[in-house]
Amino acid sequence: MPTKAAIVGPGNIGTDLMYKIVDRSDSIEIERMIGILPTEESDGLQAAVEEGIGVGNNGIESLKEHADEIDIVFEATSAGIHEQHAPVYEDLGLFAIDLTPAAVGPYVVPAVNFDEAYGDTQNINMVTCGGQATIPLVHAVDRVTDVEYGEMISTIASKSAGPGTRQNIDKFTQTTSSGLEHVGGADEGKAIIVLNPAEPPIMMRNTVHTMVNESTSIEAVRDSVARIEAEIQTYVPGYQITIEPTVRDDENVGFDLDDSIVLTMTLEVEGEGQYLPPYAGNLDIMTSAALGAAERVAERSGDAGPLGGVADD
Template structure:
């Protein structure tokens, strides 16, 4: 029987609570030690208590006082970019690995299906953003068979799925996602846009990925994207192509001008339309933006736990 790695969550809002349910229901390698929030009336804390999970409404300070803290190896931060700096400082001093679900970007960017094994020894792993988790795999797929000169993503999420933390981090979302599109996706330049859609009933998360690619062949580009979608579905079953990948040839006679790069482009314009439906562990199925973040964080934590267990056995 394998020994489970003890973990804890900071943040008892939608993301932290959904992550709690994923760990309790799905993970064979992680054991949840505690959940920390700052609101005594938090529904997440109430649910955790009913499930027998140790809780505190005093944030990370209270978490450190729980009996489980000395055994905790991995801490998920599901709060905000502003709060993460202090959480990181404390966890680093206490020897904990952090899985950061905020756009603070203190540690290296991690998108499991692209570079999930590249930073397993890092003390802090950043999960970029929901838009990043959904779209960077597509940019990386195109980059694997062609040079992506420019990539732009538009993430549209239901307004109801955007809590206070998400709304407070809009600027960080665009900046962090844009940087990660290049750093992890492999494009020369990246740009991100997020839309909070107030439609009723709430719409499932939709993402559009535009890539301007040089070289490669349309068939190879399409095949790489389809293969990547299948890989993401291994941990996010509701991730899918909304329609067939569109590829348009941009010739010398009508080049595209890229304002962000102050240059003209010829090659292929690759457009990918995605839909991300949540698994419904705690959140509504339309909240795919939150589901893909918690699923990616869980996948990353399990990779870290497996690597640490292997190092101990060795």
């Protein structure tokens, strides 16, 4: 029996997530899409109706009315709103997958630390788009050798950065930096985001720098990165390493190296195009990661009964 879910927030991310679940998930079924506008004023709610999905127009109150039908709730609103909603989800016994930078629950990157986080919480945070893209690469290096410093630069098309992204820039950098350390394993992390207004819009591109001991085996790092890339591609098909880990040998590397070296790699994320354009890989990786996490929740819940004590259908 599929695990029943609701999406709170029928904007671009919530709507793209809905289509991903409808198109390619056998284990998750969307029961309800929740917003705050009349259905005729919301493209996302109208899309849900067209897919035969129930909608609610009264925000969290609409969710409360149908909580006994739901196991998982996807939060696709904003950091501030999720901070208000999280205690309600907990009281309702719903497993929350948070696509905002709120970080109420632990950071989760499905390919890196899902098993470690699952079971200890009813609320997991999907970090940020840049975090989902780059934390796995820092982790891949760190499992070969200690990452003294990890830095990511995420460049996304300005057109793919909506009001929520723009309002949460500070949260993005803080959350991603923290994720590079606590999930990726870097001793120190730094995150930078760039909104590129180029026309035509660019694909999401990310650069990752890791400072490691000069004795590190580059081949071992490349093998580790290739393995994590393959795992991520199982739930983010458009994820691709474009430059494998390479030693920075220029004099102006920008780091006090001593006996260390800097490994640089780049990656690109192309969206699947279900609802959003392919260049919006920054949004696509969030919805794909959220679905990947939800499918892992459904798999691990197995025959143990409804999640969090939610009543049977």
